[in-house]
Amino acid sequence: MSLSLAKQDAPMDAYRQLFDGILSQRLAPGTKLNEVELTLLFNVSRTLIRQALQRLQLEQVVEIHKNRGAFVAAPTPDLAEQILLARHTIELAVVRLACQRCKLADVQQLQHMIDLEQSAIDQGDMATALRRSGEFHLQLAIVAGNQPFVHALRGLISQTSLIITMYNHGGGNACARDEHSHLLEAVRLGDEAQGQTLMAHHLGHIAEGCDFTQSPQVANLKGAFAHLSS
């Protein structure tokens, strides 16, 4: 049997396609997510679409208004500040745990994720780079071995991507590679103080790169999934 052949899981697939669409910036914050359109795009019934939307809502990536429908979340500047503060609090604890528990294999995997992120940057694909940057942070939480932190960060990192999409129009996170690399080096050495310092600066840079005075553009649904048209 093939190890690479994942069994297809319709609910997860619908969820993941939507999630990727949002995180890859094909679906801009504020975009209306029409249920029947999504059924046509993904070839599943509204039941599974609604399941995926509810899950995304509980991850705070989608907002559902009763009888009005689902929309890609669009964090206000005030909420964005709360999100970045929450990340600061949790990720400082995460990096501390990661310093204590990180194994060689973990370091190698994290390094690989940094490389992937960098290759996306090299190709000018900033949307993919942003997504992989988030995956690096999440993997760090997994290495830290605290399930609630992983769970909370999954949502917070996704929301941060939305925030960057909305407010960071300059390419301010191009410096991320070095920051992730230095962070990983501190984790590898088990230097908790240095790791926390670097993480604090790193998250600070994300906030500094954002301009909370302008509002975002909203894309439409069919265009975002044009590659699925068969």
Next chain:
Amino acid sequence: MSLSLAKQDAPMDAYRQLFDGILSQRLAPGTKLNEVELTLLFNVSRTLIRQALQRLQLEQVVEIHKNRGAFVAAPTPDLAEQILLARHTIELAVVRLACQRCKLADVQQLQHMIDLEQSAIDQGDMATALRRSGEFHLQLAIVAGNQPFVHALRGLISQTSLIITMYNHGGGNACARDEHSHLLEAVRLGDEAQGQTLMAHHLGHIAEGCDFTQSPQVANLKGAFAHLSS
């Protein structure tokens, strides 16, 4: 129009009844949650039952195994430790924010919640006391004004209730009243250092009150909602 007459919201009602059933210890950890039984108990279709179960799953209060069904979560000792550590990290930040932002009305509401918890203790209703204790902690996060913290703590506090149900058979949290009161006093005075110290001790006492060597009993579904039989 009556202010106290909340418009009925079937999905929320089903969710809340299940949530209360679990948090009030009528549904013990590990209990199988049969969907058709729940439809009969709550008089809604499986659609809404499944919605409620999915939401509870994402709050980590219910586990859903594919094709096997939903069960009240039963955190292992290892996970319990992770949950309490996560609470420690987040609630120390929460109490710090609360010290900065707490208004007079907030103090009064928090005091009221302490009184409600105490009255439940006085009546020997420890299940209600436990639930109200959790509500106090959650309200503190609301006062702190950080939505991600509120969101994360909602699940963590519920999970802590499950942990106490499973592992804390002594009445170790009877001391909670004084601890909550002292905590509120520090918040009222805006004494961040004192607030964090008290919170750390409070959460430490929860962990100390638990014996992670014995396993819990599992109740059945009909008995837990016997009061609904019409």
Next chain:
DNA sequence: TTCACTTATATTGTATACAATATTATGTAC
């Protein structure tokens, strides 16, 4: 009895049908 195997039942997974609500379009008065 006990184990394996087959069949029947129960339970969950998904799609569809219908109901309720919101949105848009149309028409009419001013």
Next chain:
DNA sequence: GTACATAATATTGTATACAATATAAGTGAA
């Protein structure tokens, strides 16, 4: 043309029907 009311449409909310899977019951052989 604007504003308002009304009708037509579109969209979401909920219940039910059917399919897929798992669990339980039954049957026979060792």
